[in-house]
Amino acid sequence: MSGFRWRHFCGEVILWAVRWYCRYGVSYRDLKEMLHERGVEVDQRYAPELEKRLAWYRSRLSFSWRVDETYVKVKDRWRYLYRAIDKNGATLDFHLSQRRNMEAAKRFLGAALKRAHGCIPRVISTDKNPAYCDAIAALKKEGTLPPYVEHRQAKYFNNRLEADHGQLKRRIRPTLGFKSMRSARATITGFEIMRMFRKGQFRFWIECVGGGTEVRFIARLFGLQA
Numbered sequence: 001m002s003g004f005r006w007r008h009f010c011g012e013v014i015l016w017a018v019r020w021y022c023r024y025g026v027s028y029r030d031l032k033e034m035l036h037e038r039g040v041e042v043d044q045r046y047a048p049e050l051e052k053r054l055a056w057y058r059s060r061l062s063f064s065w066r067v068d069e070t071y072v073k074v075k076d077r078w079r080y081l082y083r084a085i086d087k088n089g090a091t092l093d094f095h096l097s098q099r100r101n102m103e104a105a106k107r108f109l110g111a112a113l114k115r116a117h118g119c120i121p122r123v124i125s126t127d128k129n130p131a132y133c134d135a136i137a138a139l140k141k142e143g144t145l146p147p148y149v150e151h152r153q154a155k156y157f158n159n160r161l162e163a164d165h166g167q168l169k170r171r172i173r174p175t176l177g178f179k180s181m182r183s184a185r186a187t188i189t190g191f192e193i194m195r196m197f198r199k200g201q202f203r204f205w206i207e208c209v210g211g212g213t214e215v216r217f218i219a220r221l222f223g224l225q226a
Helices: 011-024 028-036 046-057 102-115 130-141 155-175 181-198 203-208 214-221
Strands: 064-074 077-086 091-097 123-126 150-153
Touching: 011 046, 011 181, 011 214, 046 181, 046 214, 064 091, 064 102, 064 155, 064 181, 077 102, 077 155, 077 181, 091 102, 091 181, 102 130, 123 130, 123 155, 130 150, 155 181, 203 214
Parallel strands: 064 123, 123 150
Antiparallel strands: 064 077, 077 091
């Protein structure tokens, strides 16, 4: 199914608007004004839908994870964006949480392991936040994480992830803050997915399914012809 049934605008226009917003760091306000001139409304609900349809195509093979969290402002309050990349910088997973504690770290790692489809890391590198140590110990105790997985705690292991946080925040900055957790999650999902495209994480499938273009690949995910 295309996912655009009963929508006022054609799917190609909706996907075009979502891609531009998430890929180029255009502020939501500016993009909304630009598209309003053409009678088009921006709908960010398609960013999570795009992530869902890309799930099967995402690279899963990684034995070395870098995990950390960064700060995101939602309704004038700081929230916590948990993120994981591999040693080459490919994005593995992300999760926006209201809290920064052991439960939030455990929830993020547990979900990331589930999405890894059996590809268990040999090493998980974090900073010295004790919440990660407790979360990893809890996951091992319940059998979600094998006992052989090594947990490394050293700041310099995550230098690449810190730099990756910075690149993502350059996309977030023009939004001028999020009004709700729902809108923050949807928008950040779009930013993360488009950065995966920039990192080349879907290159193989773009060539095979999309005939060499990102636009065509995304359109075909929604049953459209680009």
